[in-house]
Amino acid sequence: MSNPVSVAFIDDHPILLEGLVSLYSGKPDLNIVGQGENAVDALKIVSDLDPDVVVVDLSMPGDAIAAIEILAHDYPRTRILVFTATSSIETAIHVLNLGVAGYVLKGCTAFDLHQAIKTVHAGGTFITPGFATKVIMSMKSAELRHKTERVTRLSTREEQIIRHLMRGSTNREIATSLDISEKTVKHYMTVLMQKLDARNRVEVVLAAQKLNMLSGPATGNGLQANLN
Structure with a gap:
């Protein structure tokens, strides 16, 4: 049997954070190694604990986007999974382009988030079903516009x-x-x-x-x- 995936959760809502840790601590294929509540915590936890996956919110205190950019650049081994209520397609595309491996909307099932963690750890990309279609279509449209502008x-x-x-x-x-x-x-x-x-x-x-x-x-x- 393979080693469990080491995971850190970063969220500024104490009840939600406590619930995530409690829920996934019981999963034999996951090992919760850290938790934090802001962008600074995210950087410190990844630097100190080197988790396989870090699950971060976008609305936490501090500059979450800047933290994500640093994590993606300086700690490429740790896969970044955004877990957020922000359903902005532009925001999703922006962080995906920064190096985020997954984008999961709050309101999903516990099973979806579990699958997302395992998927990004395995090297894949996970976006909440339904929302993923909108993101992909928007990215394709943006790419087409970019190509057209570049040519003309x-x-x-x-x-x-x-x-x-x-x-x-x-x-x-x-x-x-x-x-x-x-x-x-x-x-x-x-x-x-x-x-x-x-x-x-x-x-x-x-x-x-x-x-x-x-x-x-x-x-x-x-x-x-x-x-x-």
């Missing part, structure tokens, strides 16, 4: 470089004109080719024109992109 938006510097390409300027000429290094120009060229799915300088200009990505009137006498 040019920075001011990228526009400047494309305009120079339209005049047939070399990297050295662009660097001199914009007061940047040739290495920086080459970096921008790489970014532009990736962003516009282009293979060379001419295709960068053509793609930008096709997508109408340049703001304001173009200067110069049309496309004269230098291939060097």
Whole structure:
């Protein structure tokens, strides 16, 4: 039989905390090693006791989000499970991106929280059923928006470089004109080719024109992109 999962609970509601400890102390596959009531306690308990899983609330005293970020970065072995009444999708996505392994809403069953602890300890991710669908859909929508914005938006510097390409300027000429290094120009060229799915300088200009990505009137006498 495998060793029980060592767990610490952090919650600022004494009755709830006492109930969690009492309830799960009777589980043979769990070992409650610590309990606390604020963000500072969470950091100290994980640092001192090295639990397999730490179950934390988001509304406890102190900066819970900052504590989670520190725990995820400095103590990667300990899996973080958020147990909260906060049903904000944005908050859930934010802490998941910080490295939280599970997000369980208060009001769930004792069985769900038990399963969540075991799931995150095994390396998985657990989000309260029902709420999970909303979180996943929101994350997919955000990812799609991010990809679209990344593809269809040019920075001011990228526009400047494309305009120079339209005049047939070399990297050295662009660097001199914009007061940047040739290495920086080459970096921008790489970014532009990736962003516009282009293979060379001419295709960068053509793609930008096709997508109408340049703001304001173009200067110069049309496309004269230098291939060097």
